[in-house]
Amino acid sequence: MRFDNRIAESLKALQRLLANSPKRKWLLMTHDRGDSDERQLSHEFPAKMLGSCRSTATLAAGVLKNQSQPLRLKTRSVIALLVASNVLGNFTLSRGLHEVGRLVSFSPWPYMHAFVNPLVILGVLLLIVGLISQLSLLSRVDLSYVLPVTSVTYVLTALMGEFLLHERVSTERWIGIGLIGLGVSLVVRTVPRTARRYYKYGDLPYEAAQ
Amino acid sequence: MKWLLIALIVIPGTIADVLNATGMKRNGEVYDFRPRAIFRLIASLARNPYIGVGVLAMAVSFFALMSLLSIANLSFAVPATAFSYVLETALAKYILKEHIGWRRWAGASLVGCGVLLVAI
Numbered sequence: 001m002r003f004d005n006r007i008a009e010s011l012k013a014l015q016r017l018l019a020n021s022p023k024r025k026w027l028l029m030t031h032d033r034g035d036s037d038e039r040q041l042s043h044e045f046p047a048k049m050l051g052s053c054r055s056t057a058t059l060a061a062g063v064l065k066n067q068s069q070p071l072r073l074k075t076r077s078v079i080a081l082l083v084a085s086n087v088l089g090n091f092t093l094s095r096g097l098h099e100v101g102r103l104v105s106f107s108p109w110p111y112m113h114a115f116v117n118p119l120v121i122l123g124v125l126l127l128i129v130g131l132i133s134q135l136s137l138l139s140r141v142d143l144s145y146v147l148p149v150t151s152v153t154y155v156l157t158a159l160m161g162e163f164l165l166h167e168r169v170s171t172e173r174w175i176g177i178g179l180i181g182l183g184v185s186l187v188v189r190t191v192p193r194t195a196r197r198y199y200k201y202g203d204l205p206y207e208a209a210q
Numbered sequence: 211m212k213w214l215l216i217a218l219i220v221i222p223g224t225i226a227d228v229l230n231a232t233g234m235k236r237n238g239e240v241y242d243f244r245p246r247a248i249f250r251l252i253a254s255l256a257r258n259p260y261i262g263v264g265v266l267a268m269a270v271s272f273f274a275l276m277s278l279l280s281i282a283n284l285s286f287a288v289p290a291t292a293f294s295y296v297l298e299t300a301l302a303k304y305i306l307k308e309h310i311g312w313r314r315w316a317g318a319s320l321v322g323c324g325v326l327l328v329a330i
Contacts, residue, residue: 071243131265132248135230135255136240143231144302144314147295148321154328176327183320186313194309195235195302 075192078137079149085130087156093123141192148187155180212282216290218274224294226267228301233260235306288329295322 047057073081096119114120137146155177161167169177234240237258240251255261278287299318302308 071247072241073243132252135234135261136243136251138231139234139237139240142302142308143227143306144299144308144310144318146231147227147298148314148317151295151321151325154325158328172327172330176324176329179320179324179327181324183317183322183324185317186320187317190311190313190317195231195306 075137075140078133078140082130082133082137082150083152083156085126085133086150086153087160089123089126089130090153090157091123091160092119092126096120096123142195145187145190145192148183151180152184212278212286215274215278215281216287219271219278219287220290220294220297222267222274223271223291224298224301226264226271227298228305229260229264229267231302231306233258233264236260289326292322292325292329295319295325 043057096117100114162169
């Protein structure tokens with residue numbers, strides 16, 4: 001906390017510096033070009049000027065504003081969260097359902113009974129985390145990017161079978177794992193978002209609102 | 211019966227993904243992952259018709275997969291889901307207007323083939 005306060009002090013100093021130094025010229029120039037009294041800077045900018053990193057500047061700005069900052073996750077972290085929760089969720093759910101026994105019934109009671117098992121509950125909770133992270137991923141990134149990239153779950157499930165459960169992984173499986181890896185490495189090299197953006201004004205796409 | 215179940219897996223699954231993608235794009239980008247913000251997100255998604263129908267279709271597809279697995283082998287069930295990678299990429303191009311270059315086509319096809327081989 002004290003460290004954050006120190007950065008906040010430096011940010012204030014930077015504010016003063018920008019107000020009365022040769023930097024004024026730069027400020028005036030951007031003022032003329034931007035044609036407004038407000039300049040929006042990314043947190044990257046003061047971080048660079050203070051020789052620190054972006055997250056520190058964000059924390060310091062939070063101290064300055066005296067409020068908590070949203071917990072931002074990068075798209076790659078959300079992908080990792082989605083993959084991890086799906087793999088672990090499927091694993092614990094199938095373990096739990098094996099403990100419960102056969103489940104082929106049209107009456108809801110056996111399913112209710114299954115929900116008493118702690119492994120089943122844990123598995124379902126993990127799959128819910130997976131669903132929420134998939135939805136938040138879809139809010140940022142193309143569907144045709146999310147689908148291939150999250151197929152890493154198949155690879156991890158197969159590898160977990162090999163190394164944790166000591167199942168034999170056949171040659172076909174290894175080839176399949178290789179193909180998935182190759183496909184994912186191709187898709188990762190594309191621009192994650194190409195779909196049109198919706199704007200909140202009247203819920204119309206930007207082009208249509210013109 | 212088996213082919214009916216396959217149709218019940220692939221078609222609702224595909225519809226679910228397209229609807230969820232549309233709904234989430236309209237809902238706006240999710241950037242806050244604190245617990246309170248997540249609850250707010252869930253509350254706003256519950257009122258989003260795209261997401262509602264999408265999650266419903268997802269559930270249909272999931273239970274159809276469960277029933278198919280109880281009467282058929284995994285090696286019969288999974289090829290259908292593997293095919294949906296290419297199908298959904300095509301739908302993303304024409305319905306969601308995503309720009310899909312050769313990398314994405316090749317990637318989706320490779321992943322589909324890979325899933326096929328891993329499951330067998």
